[in-house]
Amino acid sequence: MTSPASAPTSDHLRLGVCDYPEHVPEDRWAGYAALQRDLGLTFVRIAEFAWSRLEPAPGQYDWTWLDRAVDTYHAAGLRVVLCTPTATPPAWLVRAHPEVLAYDAQGRVREFGSRRHYDFASPVYREHSRRITRALAQRYGQHPGVAGWQTDNEFGCHGTSRSYGGASAAAFPGWLQARYGTLAALNEAWGNVFWSMEYSDWTQIHPPHLTVTEPNPSHVLDYARFASDQIRTFQAEQVALLREHSPGRFVTHNFMIFESGFNHYDVAQGLDFVTWDNYPTGMLEFFAPPGTHEDAKTHYARTGHPDLTAFNHDLYRGLRRGPDAGTGFWVMEQQCGQVNWAPYNPLPADGAVQLWTAQAWAHGADVVSYFRWRAATMAQEVMHSGLLRHDETPDRGFAEVAAMNTAHYPLGPVRTRVALLHDYDSLWAYDLQPHHAGTSYWQQTLSYYTALRALGMDVDVVHAGSDLTAYAVVVAPAITLVTTDMAARWEAAVRGGARLICGPRTAFRTPSASAWPTGQFEPLRGLIGGHLKQYDSLRPGLTQAITGGHIAHTWAESYRPAEAQTTHQYQGGPLDGQSAVIRQGGVTVIGAHSETLIREVLREALQQAGLDPVDLPEGVRLSRRAGQTLLQNWGPGTITWQGQDLAPVSAEMTR
Numbered sequence: 001m002t003s004p005a006s007a008p009t010s011d012h013l014r015l016g017v018c019d020y021p022e023h024v025p026e027d028r029w030a031g032y033a034a035l036q037r038d039l040g041l042t043f044v045r046i047a048e049f050a051w052s053r054l055e056p057a058p059g060q061y062d063w064t065w066l067d068r069a070v071d072t073y074h075a076a077g078l079r080v081v082l083c084t085p086t087a088t089p090p091a092w093l094v095r096a097h098p099e100v101l102a103y104d105a106q107g108r109v110r111e112f113g114s115r116r117h118y119d120f121a122s123p124v125y126r127e128h129s130r131r132i133t134r135a136l137a138q139r140y141g142q143h144p145g146v147a148g149w150q151t152d153n154e155f156g157c158h159g160t161s162r163s164y165g166g167a168s169a170a171a172f173p174g175w176l177q178a179r180y181g182t183l184a185a186l187n188e189a190w191g192n193v194f195w196s197m198e199y200s201d202w203t204q205i206h207p208p209h210l211t212v213t214e215p216n217p218s219h220v221l222d223y224a225r226f227a228s229d230q231i232r233t234f235q236a237e238q239v240a241l242l243r244e245h246s247p248g249r250f251v252t253h254n255f256m257i258f259e260s261g262f263n264h265y266d267v268a269q270g271l272d273f274v275t276w277d278n279y280p281t282g283m284l285e286f287f288a289p290p291g292t293h294e295d296a297k298t299h300y301a302r303t304g305h306p307d308l309t310a311f312n313h314d315l316y317r318g319l320r321r322g323p324d325a326g327t328g329f330w331v332m333e334q335q336c337g338q339v340n341w342a343p344y345n346p347l348p349a350d351g352a353v354q355l356w357t358a359q360a361w362a363h364g365a366d367v368v369s370y371f372r373w374r375a376a377t378m379a380q381e382v383m384h385s386g387l388l389r390h391d392e393t394p395d396r397g398f399a400e401v402a403a404m405n406t407a408h409y410p411l412g413p414v415r416t417r418v419a420l421l422h423d424y425d426s427l428w429a430y431d432l433q434p435h436h437a438g439t440s441y442w443q444q445t446l447s448y449y450t451a452l453r454a455l456g457m458d459v460d461v462v463h464a465g466s467d468l469t470a471y472a473v474v475v476a477p478a479i480t481l482v483t484t485d486m487a488a489r490w491e492a493a494v495r496g497g498a499r500l501i502c503g504p505r506t507a508f509r510t511p512s513a514s515a516w517p518t519g520q521f522e523p524l525r526g527l528i529g530g531h532l533k534q535y536d537s538l539r540p541g542l543t544q545a546i547t548g549g550h551i552a553h554t555w556a557e558s559y560r561p562a563e564a565q566t567t568h569q570y571q572g573g574p575l576d577g578q579s580a581v582i583r584q585g586g587v588t589v590i591g592a593h594s595e596t597l598i599r600e601v602l603r604e605a606l607q608q609a610g611l612d613p614v615d616l617p618e619g620v621r622l623s624r625r626a627g628q629t630l631l632q633n634w635g636p637g638t639i640t641w642q643g644q645d646l647a648p649v650s651a652e653m654t655r
């Protein structure tokens, strides 16, 4: 499904801002719009939380203020991105229909009074979502100032992908019945004979929560799939109405940093292009930075970690692929000062806003839109920065945006022959039973991603079931749930000459998250040439030596090679003498968490593929787009690299 006017075109990066006309007196609007235009902005995103002002009482719409707001931006030459306001159903709706509310995993209602207080599965809420979407689309769908639409806001934010009661609980058995057909099939797939969990009626099946100890992982995995499907169909209803009443305008959604609650590939289908919200310093506070830097959270406190942001750019660039995919992605919300929601919220370094903008461009963004125009003077986000301070004076981010020349950032594809595979079923299956308190799907995935970035590579993050034949090196860091379709794609890539590097736990789980009765690697039998022998969860303080001077931490699994060769062995401990890395033809499996080992194996594969890896210093990164190379220093100090002094927190173009 392609809309004629996907992303409005340009030959260079464009900028935008998120603005909230409903938060300020109307006499500010024209002045703000003029200042936004003079700052060089093209797009203004509005109204994603404005439902209570658009429909103050049931069925009584008030379009007058939004008419004037859209006209004001349009008159200033700005292009409006209008949102469906369904992230914030108003009080009257919730009180009249409390059944639209969601339930947390403790079985408590998630109350009105902030945002995202709804259950995607609620038929009543679906009806209101369609109603407000249709009304907005009919009113503004043809407005010349409206460039396109954003659905809702950040699906899944605040842990809202899944509801554990109400409408979701009621819909789950029907979803299972459609998937499995019979209870016998479901009981078999979930292994319900274990602990007498077998069901004899569909209505006996509840969401997997409040159990005495952990619920059956197969049950949890299907609940994740079910919840993801609710988000997909919820959005599809909005997209259909926007297409009908606003032809020629794009439709997108603003996805979130490392959001794990739903299958993004599914939810992105039907959108013209993808956008995401980039908050580098806040993200760093929540995610263990990849790599070995001793105090990375402090070191990168004022910029965020280069690979955490880059990974998200590469993930979102790859979400829509194929002939009907839109062009580049957008950053719909780009941090431009402090955030308010992390445990610590340091001021960004001088130059950080320009560095983030340049990095977004280099990883494929066509538009970067800052959050937000003026710092909020009311409610939950008063501590959050905008381009303007509370008192309307320009803040630090404003000055950095004003000093930028976007003509230096030409659009064009990011081209790379390195793919890193990603998949939400594997993410869910891995994190259901990480078997070590210090690891996760993202952690394992990022350790491979960061090694590739530290070797100077641009990386396509792509779905594990994609066509991979264009790649020379394919890395599968944590695809623990490999389907037969995926295996066929991997085999085709290897047959075509690609090198495939797999991390621990690859193909360990069946599609229901059980263990393969024939052992790990079952779907990859033809490729791997070996079998799992042991796996060891290394608590902090326990390590495992590996030949070549490498040390495993966190996780070490060993293999019984059949046709494969052993390239590295464990030394000492319970795995002494066993295979840590096995290789058959172009396919290598690494069993251990060890940054130096991962980097060594990847470096060799890249060299063999003729991709010229370079060893970059900590904090230095290269990103290439449209024939340009962006050389970045994310560290707080000057770094000398290849005879060149790189200023702290800087990005410069080299050829």
Ligand code: GAL
Residues within 6 Å of the ligand: 153, 154, 157, 277, 279, 333, 339, 340, 341, 371, 381, 384
């Ligand atoms: C985003 C959200 C915005 C705002 C922002 C603050 O997650 O979409 O509405 O809350 O965070 O950083």
